[in-house]
Amino acid sequence: MVNKQESLMAAITFFAKAHAGEVCGSNGLPLTPNSIAILGRSQKLKELRHSNLCQYLDVIRGKHERTVVVSEYHGTTLQEKCKDKLNNDLILRLFYQVASALKELNEHKLVAHNLEPKHILLDAYNNVKLFNYGLFYMTKSGDHVAFPIGNIKYMPPERLVGIKNNCKSDIWSLGMIVAELLLQTQFWPNLKISSISRKILSFCQSSNVFEKIAREHDKLEMYQELDPDLRNLVEQCLAVKPTDRPLPQEILNHPLFVRNLDLYLVTPKEKSSTLLLRMPLEQIYYWWQLAGGDVQAELKKEGLIRSEAPILSIPQVVCLNGNIAGPKRSQSYLMDDRVVILKMQNLLDRLSKIPAMAYYPLIHSPKFPYNFGVGMDQLPLVIREKDIEYQFYRVRLFSRLLQGYPYTSETIRKEAAIDIPPLLRGQIWACLLDVIPNGSYEKIDKFTPTSTDRQIEVDIPRCHQYDELLSSPEGHLKLKRLLKAWVTAHPQYVYWQGLDSLTAPFLYLNFNNEELAFHSVYKFIPKYLQWFFLKDNSAIIKEYLCKFSQLTAFHEPVLAQHLSNIAFIPELFAIPWFLTMFSHVFPLHKILHLWDKLMLGDNSYPLYIGISILKQLKSTLLASGFNECILLFSDLPDIVMENCVVESQKMYESTPKSIAHRFHVVREKELGPFDITPDVTLAHLQKEMSPRISANDLHFMLRNDPNAMLCLDIRSVSEFNRVHLPDSINIPFSNINMDEKSLELLNEPLLEEKMHNRIIICISNVHENAVEFSKFLVECGVSRVCILHQGFNILHSIEPNILVSN
Amino acid sequence: MATTPRSGGSAGGGTAQRPNGTSQSKSCQFKLVLLGESAVGKSSLVLRFVKGQFHEYQESTIGAAFLTQTICIEDTVVKFEIWDTAGQERYHSLAPMYYRGAQAAIVVYDIQNQDSFQRAKTWVKELHKQASPNIVIALAGNKADLSNIRVVEYEEAKQYAEENGLLFMETSAKTGMNVNDIFMAIAKKLPKNDGANNQGAGAGRRLNENENNRQTTNCCK
């Protein structure tokens, strides 16, 4: 079982510096809180994976600028460990592995600047991991916090005079740590900070710092007995001039280590007998939270977060310039560097019934079909997303599937149709969009100023800013790069306001993988918004909105009627819906669920989302006039996403493809003579209240599901008698009285019953008649009315013949 | 509330309320449109006027947004039907749909942005040419709270406004300065005895040239 040794994760906490006095920037708007800036910067750290670095798992903002950092943590600190004497090999091993950690940091252009024994962890195999090494980076070289970073004892002279961000400074600290271990003593244990800093500065005059320290601590003998190679290397690390200190790589290549490399390299760990502990740490942490884990509560338990009565912190004096005087918040000014272990027991208990197979699901063996969590997919989505067991199965399954992408595309699609585990959403979406990153993002120019820069710059600070990540300076930079890259990569298109909202969900999900975010947008736009970003997109938008009106009439005839009567046209409210695929009108968490389904549909899917929104507001809309309706949409009320998703899915599946046909889409297949032909212009569409259906779709239904449709043939009786579709009803147009909107006037017995739940196809030889008749039906409140494109005559050409005669 | 639209027509809510809600003799409604470059603060001005709020991170406007607010001057209740348009130049082609038939317009610029002032001038020209001839136009130099870093001088804008017969004020959606005042000034200047403006059936409908007759029989459930 897991004991303290095997505990995996821990949290630390500190306060970001609050902005003093003046809280507005030059634009008159509030400054971004430092804790948000920290949150944005720290994301990058989560990507680091190195055997000598503790993995960063999460950064959380608490109240009053508190920041909580969760990271991997196990084993014992060097501070603990060095209470006993360490043997030489272990010291060398430590030297080597910390250098290897520093090399990794250096490659990511990071510096630790807080290297000290308590940030060095050793596990049972004496493998070394650095802990809390990202503090300096995430706080922007310490700018965002009020406390100094790093233990002065291990700081090189140049840092005391303010020079920072040089990895050679970490090399010095490493040298000091190793020197302490070699001399088996703690330097200056009883000195005050000011005295220590004076000591360190005094080293500037010294030609051999190591020797000087040894002498000072009465360890000269020990110093002299050291292996000369080792002593020399430590001396180099403690060179006063940073340039004289070795680079991490040079330490690693030193003969001292190369001679016996095996002794110093990381020992591979035995696989834990607890399967859970073999899972990726970020997944474990995710489940830990679902199992009820609450980092802030753990910190409270340990007394690291204390609540104080707010009355105690009320200022006594507030000056006009914003300065306040009064009791200081006792905690906020103090740095408490305690580390709180996050206990695993609860999680282990919750997952104790998970079968071993579910940890490594087989996805290609029919003999062992994957059937974990079945039955649970009937639960409401919100429950599934919070259910630890269910998320365990889903995360494991998708992890496997993602590894097999693109070969597993089919299965990913199938599983995504059930639901998408939030932890892996960004990657799964990318698969659904057929993204295969190819390194091209890096090559795109994102920096040369262009004429769209101003617009992008004023839009970004207004784009989903309630979200902490997107409102952080890092988030702004990333969004800007993505938008500029997209514009550069599409010379045929331009930046329309709204592209920012459209890109935001992808950035939000792939904050640490800009390339994936970019390619996702890159694929998303042609799939759903082909040509919407042309400089002149009016033809595309007009067609889209017209189709939207037609589909509304098709699915919601009464509502469509009402909206058209009050002249409530989609141009007035639906442009932001479609141009941004609803990302401008809904908050992120709603967009995610909406897009989960959108991604599985084709370019017509968003139209059904639009209708399902109308549908949800139907009773209000029907009871309202123009002003009330438009007000309703200016500030879109709460839409229940789950219903919206279910409704749109239903309509999407039950509507023949040609009904949603638009000319302006990317087509996988050329259109044939039995499809909607390109001669249908916008002008036609605008005149027709009901959509057209293609002969192909009619034919398909006739063969596969004839009861799904009812053909109303409005040609003359004689034409009908000569030849017609089986089971079609003849209602000669010339006899119809359309003055009153009533089906009874059609004199067709049981017509309403016959039409129930079917797609009503109006067929004529005179297109205008069919248009008029279909409008009449819609006005009578008949749903799912459409017009056969190219009229009855097209049916003659279908082979083999489908027509019959009396 | 989720499904009840904010009614700008009734008393209650908003900042510019009539002091006494009872003995009005006249009431009229006007369609007003806001124009101006992106990010000058059009939506913020409307939000301040209608709800008395200011959002630092006001979302950008795509297409247009519609809001209403009722104020009272002397003995007349004036209901504004406000179209807040998108500022990006590309959305220009939609603008006529909104200013057509408008009785009033506020052209907004940002006092710390010279280009936005030039853009405001072009809007004024376009309105003079294309909008209804009696349209009341106000010029608003917004973000007046930042007047220490202004680039458009008050006098310059004032002079331009006088030459072109515009109302003019510097406003701040952030502090609320002159926001109600500019709407008030417009309301005062608008003709209130003109039958066409009186309690019509939704002036917003004038957006469409072809007015449909209202269907009285709605078989709604």
Ligand SMILES: Nc1nc2c(ncn2[C@@H]2O[C@H](COP(=O)(O)OP(=O)(O)OP(=O)(O)O)[C@@H](O)[C@H]2O)c(=O)[nH]1
């Ligand atoms: N300091 C200050 N900032 C303002 C003021 N009015 C608006 N802002 C800020 O300016 C930015 C743009 O304001 P919006 O109201 O979105 O501008 P807009 O003109 O509607 O922009 P578009 O919708 O893109 O056309 C927002 O961040 C506002 O918070 C003001 O009076 N003072």
Ligand SMILES: [Mg+2]
């Ligand atoms: Mg706006």
